[in-house]
Amino acid sequence: MCGIVGYIGNKEAKKILLDGLCELEYRGYDSAGIAILQGGEVSLFKAVGKLSNLTAVSEKFSSSGFAMGIGHTRWATHGKPTEANAHPHVGESTFVVHNGIVENYAALKEELIKDGVNFVSQTDTEVIGYLFEKNLKSVTDTLSALKKTQEELEGAYAVLIITKSEPEKIFFMKKGSPPLLIGTSKNNDEAYFASSESVLIGQADGAVFLKENEYGYVKKDEIKIFDKNGAVSPVIKKVEGTRAGAQKEGFRYFMEKEIYEQSAVLVDTMMGRVSKDKIVFEELAALGDLARFREIKICACGTSYHTAIAASYLFERNSHIRSSAEIASEFRYKEPYLSQDMLFVVISQSGETADTLEALKIAKAAGLTTLAVCNVDNSTIVRESDASILTRAGIEKGVASTKAFASQMLIFWMMSVVFGVNNKAMCQDKAQKEIDTILRAKDAVRVEPAMHERLKRLSKRYLHGHGFFFIGRDVFYPLALEGALKLKEITYLHAEGYPAGEMKHGPIALADSELFTVALLPKTLLYDKTKSNIEELSARDSTIVAISPCEFEIADDFVKTKEWEHYMLEFFEMMVVVQLLSLEVAVRLGNDVDMPRNLAKSVTVE
Numbered sequence: 001m002c003g004i005v006g007y008i009g010n011k012e013a014k015k016i017l018l019d020g021l022c023e024l025e026y027r028g029y030d031s032a033g034i035a036i037l038q039g040g041e042v043s044l045f046k047a048v049g050k051l052s053n054l055t056a057v058s059e060k061f062s063s064s065g066f067a068m069g070i071g072h073t074r075w076a077t078h079g080k081p082t083e084a085n086a087h088p089h090v091g092e093s094t095f096v097v098h099n100g101i102v103e104n105y106a107a108l109k110e111e112l113i114k115d116g117v118n119f120v121s122q123t124d125t126e127v128i129g130y131l132f133e134k135n136l137k138s139v140t141d142t143l144s145a146l147k148k149t150q151e152e153l154e155g156a157y158a159v160l161i162i163t164k165s166e167p168e169k170i171f172f173m174k175k176g177s178p179p180l181l182i183g184t185s186k187n188n189d190e191a192y193f194a195s196s197e198s199v200l201i202g203q204a205d206g207a208v209f210l211k212e213n214e215y216g217y218v219k220k221d222e223i224k225i226f227d228k229n230g231a232v233s234p235v236i237k238k239v240e241g242t243r244a245g246a247q248k249e250g251f252r253y254f255m256e257k258e259i260y261e262q263s264a265v266l267v268d269t270m271m272g273r274v275s276k277d278k279i280v281f282e283e284l285a286a287l288g289d290l291a292r293f294r295e296i297k298i299c300a301c302g303t304s305y306h307t308a309i310a311a312s313y314l315f316e317r318n319s320h321i322r323s324s325a326e327i328a329s330e331f332r333y334k335e336p337y338l339s340q341d342m343l344f345v346v347i348s349q350s351g352e353t354a355d356t357l358e359a360l361k362i363a364k365a366a367g368l369t370t371l372a373v374c375n376v377d378n379s380t381i382v383r384e385s386d387a388s389i390l391t392r393a394g395i396e397k398g399v400a401s402t403k404a405f406a407s408q409m410l411i412f413w414m415m416s417v418v419f420g421v422n423n424k425a426m427c428q429d430k431a432q433k434e435i436d437t438i439l440r441a442k443d444a445v446r447v448e449p450a451m452h453e454r455l456k457r458l459s460k461r462y463l464h465g466h467g468f469f470f471i472g473r474d475v476f477y478p479l480a481l482e483g484a485l486k487l488k489e490i491t492y493l494h495a496e497g498y499p500a501g502e503m504k505h506g507p508i509a510l511a512d513s514e515l516f517t518v519a520l521l522p523k524t525l526l527y528d529k530t531k532s533n534i535e536e537l538s539a540r541d542s543t544i545v546a547i548s549p550c551e552f553e554i555a556d557d558f559v560k561t562k563e564w565e566h567y568m569l570e571f572f573e574m575m576v577v578v579q580l581l582s583l584e585v586a587v588r589l590g591n592d593v594d595m596p597r598n599l600a601k602s603v604t605v606e
Contacts, residue, residue: 002029002072002073002074002075002087002098002099002100002195002600003021003024003025003029003072003073003099003195003196004070004071004072004097004098004099004158004160004180004193004194004195005017005020005021005024005070005071005072005192005193005194005195005199006068006069006070006071006097006160006170006192006193006194007020007067007068007069007190007191007192007193008067008068008069008168008169008170008190008191008218008219008220009066009067009068009185009189009190009191009220010065010066010067010189010190010220011190012062012063012064013036013038013063013067013068013069014034014036014058014061014062014063014069015062016069016192016203017034017036017069017070017071018034018051018054018055018058018071020071020192020194020199020203021034021051021054021071021072021073022051023196023198023199024073024194024195024196024198024199025051025073025397025595029073029074029075029595029600030048030049030074030075030076030081031046031047031048031049031073031074031076031081031082031083031085031086032046032047032051032053032054032071032072032073032074032086033045033046033047033054033071033072033074033086033087033088033097034054034058034069034070034071034072034088035069035070035071035088035090035095035097035162036061036063036067036068036069037067037068037069037095037162037164037167038063038064038065038066038067038068040164040167042095042162042164043058043061044088044090044095045057045058045061046083046086046087046088047083047086048081048082048083048086049081051073066168066220068162068167068168068169068170068220069162070088070095070097070160070161070162070170070193071088071097072086072087072088072097072098072099074086074087075600077101077123077124078101078105078122078123078124078125079121079122079123080122084120084121084122085121085122085123087125089121089123089125089126089128089129090129091129091130091132091133092133093133093163093164093165094129094132094133094161094162094163094164095129095161095162095163096125096126096128096129096132096159096160096161097125097159097160098124098125098128098157098158098159098160099157099158099159099178099180099195100155100156100157100158100175100176100177100178101124101155101156101157102124102125102127102128102153102154102155102157103154103155104153104154104155105124105127105155108127108131108152108153109127112127112130112131112134115134117130124155128149128153128157128159128161129161131149131152131153132145132146132149132161132163135148135149135152136165142163142165142166142169142171142217143171143216143217143224143226146161146171146173146215146216146217147215147226149173150173150175150213150215153173153175155175155176156175156176156177156178156354157173157174157175157176157178158172158173158174158178158179158180158195158210159172159173159174160172160180160193161173166217168219168220169217169218169219170191170193170217170218171215171216171217172193172210172215172216172217172218173214173215174210174211174212174213174214174215175212175213176212176354177352177353177354177357177358177380178195178352179195179196179209179210179352179379179380180193180194180195180210181193181194181195181196181197181200181207181208181209181210182207182208182210182218182223182234183199183200183203183204183205183206183207183239184204184205184206184207184208184223184236185204185205186205188221189220189221190220191204191218191219191220191223192204193218197239197376197378198241198395200239201239201240201241204239205238205239206236206237206238206239207236207237207238207239207378208223208225208234208235208236208237209235209237209378209383210225211227211383213227213228214226214227214232215227216232237378241395252587252593253398253583253587253593253594254397254398254594255398255400255402255490255583255593255594256583256593258396258397258398258402258403259402259403259447259576259579259580259583260447261394261403262402262403262406262445262446262447262576263442263443263445263446263447264442265392265393265394265403265406265407266406266407266410266441266442266445267442268392268393268394268407269391269392269393269407269410269411270410270414270438270439270441270442271392273414274414274435274438274439276435276439277432277435278435279414279417279418279435279438280418281389281414281415281418283387283388283389284371284387284389284415284418285387286386286387287343287369287371287386287387288369290418290419290422290423291422291423292341293321293341293342293343293369294321294322294339294341294342295321295322295323295324295339295341295342295343296312296315296321296322296323296324296342296343296345296419297323297324297326297338297342297343297344297345298311298312298323298324298325298326298345298346298347299325299326299327299328299331299344299345299346299347299356299359299360299363300325300326300327300328300346300347300348300353300356301327301328301329301348301353301355301356302401302485303349303401303404303405303482303485304347304348304349304353304356304401304405304408305325305327305328305347306405306478306479306481306482306485307347307405307408307409307412307478308325308326308345308347309325309477309478309481310409310412310475310478310479310571311323311325311345311409311412311415311416312324312325313474313475313478314412314413314416314475315412315415315416315419317416318416318417318419318420318425318426318434319416319419319420319423319425319426320420320423320425321419321423321425326359328346328353328355328356328358328359329355331359331362332355332358332359332362336362338362338363338366338368340367340368342368342369343368343369343370343371344360344363344368344369344370344371345370345371345372345373346359346360346363346370346371346372346373346381346385347372347373347374347408348372348373348374348375348379348381349374349375349376349393349396349401349404349408350374350375350376350379351372351374351375351376351379351380351381351382352376352379352380352381353381356381357380357381357384360372360381360384360385361384364384369386370384370385370386370387371385371386371387371388371389372384372385372387372388372389373388373389373391373408373411373412374388374389374390374391375390375391375392375393375394375396375404375407376390377390389411389415391404391407391408391411392407393406393407397594398593398594399489399594399595399596399599399600400485400486400489400490400582400593400596400599402486402579405482405575406445406572406575409571409572409575410438410441413434413438413441413568414438417431417434417435417438437565437566437568437569438568440569441568441569441572443569444562444564444569444570444571444572444573444576445572445573445575445576447576447580451559451576451577451580452580454559455559455577455580455581455584456584458545458557458559458581458584459581459584459585459587459588460588461557462516462545462581462585463585463588463589464514465493465514465515465516465543466494466510466514466515467493467494467495467496467510467515467516468484468487468493468494468495468496468515468516468517468518469484469495469496469497469498469503469507469510469515469516469517469518469537469542470483470484470487470495470496470497470498470517470518470520470578471497471498471499471500471503471517471518471519471520471530471533471534471537472497472499472500472519472520472530473499473500473501473525473526473529473530473533474525474526474567475525475567475568475571476520476522476525476530476571476574477497477498477499477500478497479520479571479574479575479578480497480498480499480500480518480520481497482497482575482578483495483497483518483520483578483579483581483582484496484497485497486578486579486582487578487581487582487585489582489596489599490582490583490586490591490593490596491582491585491586491589491591492589492591492596492597493585500519500529500530500533500534501529501533503533503536503537504536508536508537508540511537511540511541511542512540512541512542513541513542513543514543515542515543516542516543516545517534517537517542517543517544517545518545518547518578518581519534519537519544519545519546519547519548519555520547520548520574520578521534521546521547521548521550521552522548522549522567522570522571522574523548523549523550523563523564523570524564524565524566524567524570525567525570527550531552534546534552534554534555535554538554538555543556543557544556544557545557545558545559545581546558546559547559547561547574547577547578548560548561549561549562549563549564549570559577561573561574561577
């Protein structure tokens with residue numbers, strides 16, 4: 001989703017803004033812009049396409065001494081990717097950047113046109129600046145105009161405004177899911193804004209995570225926050241980490257680096273939680289007695305939804321507790337039946353996914369106990385949930401999620417054992433075997449150079465055809481869904497994931513030599529059943545790519561995996577295989593693997 005940065009202080013503002021926008025590139029964008037106010041004058045620069053274009057058009061500009069500026073990477077929602085539609089948007093003396101959506105912009109725009117406003121863009125954002133200026137004429141001070149503007153805007157948004165009438169303040173508003181942070185310094189002589197904490201690393205010492213319906217302004221030595229009840233004291237949290245983890249470190253793409261990082265990530269995910277004989281989630285203590293839950297409902301979107309499906313298998317098998325997965329965007333509108341003995345779990349890599357956040361709010365309103373599994377501490381979903389478990393995957397810059405999915409899967413595997421022991425559904429011997437296996441998950445996701453090279457060579461054979469089937473059974477069905485999603489996200493080739501047993505119920509009608517079937521064939525789980533389904537596709541002349549530890553004679557291409565004794569270790573190795581296969585096909589096609597078209601890392605509008 002779109003990215004916001006801001007700065008006020010004595011450093012060179014352009015560099016800070018551009019560096020901050022670079023940190024947000026992974027979120028997806030099609031245009032970008034910055035506006036810098038210094039000495040009562042504003043310098044505005046916009047460009048379509050990559051940030052290198054914005055850098056080029058602003059090359060000759062630099063600030064000196066006190067200045068303040070705002071910047072934005074835009075992902076088109078209203079209006080095509082053009083310079084006119086790029087942010088910041090300009091009023092008579094006001095400059096605005098905005099993430100999210102103004103739902104009532106059409107009605108507001110109509111009223112403003114009647115007042116004589118001439119709009120130059122197709123965006124909903126341009127309405128914000130002109131509405132703010134209209135309100136400035138009807139109230140006594142700028143802050144009151146800001147409050148009135150927020151009251152009139154419907155939707156979900158994060159907004160920064162600079163205006164020539166207040167040349168030492170950056171104004172802000174937040175409503176709904178789009179995140180907005182204020183970065184602070186120890187010297188209290190500058191401040192930053194960002195959509196993500198990663199932007200603040202190495203710049204700010206602390207961060208204020210703005211909450212629902214907050215608004216206010218920042219001077220270089222002052223932060224003023226308000227909500228409907230009046231002034232709010234800012235809560236500053238320490239900014240930790242380094243930017244080194246966000247660099248490519250010799251890999252071609254961030255996605256490739258993140259696939260290779262998965263072994264280390266799983267170690268971090270287990271740290272302090274898994275020992276030789278037990279699994280402990282201190283975070284679950286906030287839920288109280290786990291035995292009171294008779295059902296677990298897991299809600300998520302995209303890749304996280306595939307985790308949810310797999311988790312439902314694990315909870316029912318290991319914990320003997322009824323479990324189901326829900327697509328958050330559907331759950332919001334289905335008038336769901338919710339009971340008080342249900343644990344409501346939400347999964348989100350970013351912690352800002354709009355549909356998932358709204359589903360969480362429904363569950364909370366119904367009085368359910370809620371748990372978030374998330375990769376970003378202090379994110380909205382984490383803050384709104386009764387308890388949260390952080391996956392510890394680190395910053396994931398590739399839009400197509402890899403290491404976040406791996407860490408989510410490990411968390412739920414571990415949780416299923418904890419619930420199983422607690423429910424007496426799993427004896428100690430069985431639990432010990434699961435723990436021993438969990439400790440080996442890091443080995444299953446380690447990328448073998450020979451395997452990667454094999455997939456590089458194989459990828460050149462799969463650049464055409466009319467589509468891909470990814471098939472699997474049990475937990476390998478959601479892995480098939482995830483493999484298909486990875487492929488279509490970054491290659492733009494059509495792909496579908498199916499339960500292998502569903503082939504005869506319709507999809508097999510598509511089978512011919514130009515249909516590529518990627519078959520997940522684990523030795524330890526339903527091998528013969530899945531093998532039979534693959535043979536049916538082969539008999540219809542589908543081209544078969546079999547991923548299995550067992551030789552499969554009728555496969556057109558065979559990717560041999562290791563002989564693990566547990567299905568989840570097979571799951572994790574096959575996960576790496578489908579990730580690498582998608583990566584290499586996309587590279588062969590010449591696509592931008594890290595920033596696939598039309599996609600954003602964090603989807604903060606429905």
